Amino acid sequence: MSESLLSNPLKFETNPYHNVVMKDRKSLDLTGVKQIDSFDSNEFLLETSQGWMLVQGKDLTLGKLDTERGEVSIHGLIDRLEYIVNKKGPGKESFLGKLLK
Numbered sequence: 661m662s663e664s665l666l667s668n669p670l671k672f673e674t675n676p677y678h679n680v681v682m683k684d685r686k687s688l689d690l691t692g693v694k695q696i697d698s699f700d701s702n703e704f705l706l707e708t709s710q711g712w713m714l715v716q717g718k719d720l721t722l723g724k725l726d727t728e729r730g731e732v733s734i735h736g737l738i739d740r741l742e743y744i745v746n747k748k749g750p751g752k753e754s755f756l757g758k759l760l761k
Contacts, residue, residue: 671695678710682741688715688734696732704734716740
């Protein structure tokens with residue numbers, strides 16, 4: 661896949677189980693993925709059966725994509741793996757949203 665940001669999320673069937681296996685910070689295998697909302701070479705935003713997940717790093721690429729099983733593999737240098745409350749990501753709340761709290 662290209663490094664450009666996806667304009668439409670990739671949604672697919674998934675099983676209820678969510679597993680994360682990271683190998684040497686270079687390979688990340690995920691199960692229980694419901695959709696890939698967006699991705700580029702620095703960041704993947706995915707919805708899993710356990711909530712939204714943000715993966716950040718360098719030279720990230722989509723390796724495996726099995727939409728029937730909800731399995732995804734990401735390759736590259738993985739710097740950060742985080743479950744987030746909303747899909748805007750950490751620290752990405754709008755200025756107006758912060759004012760209205």
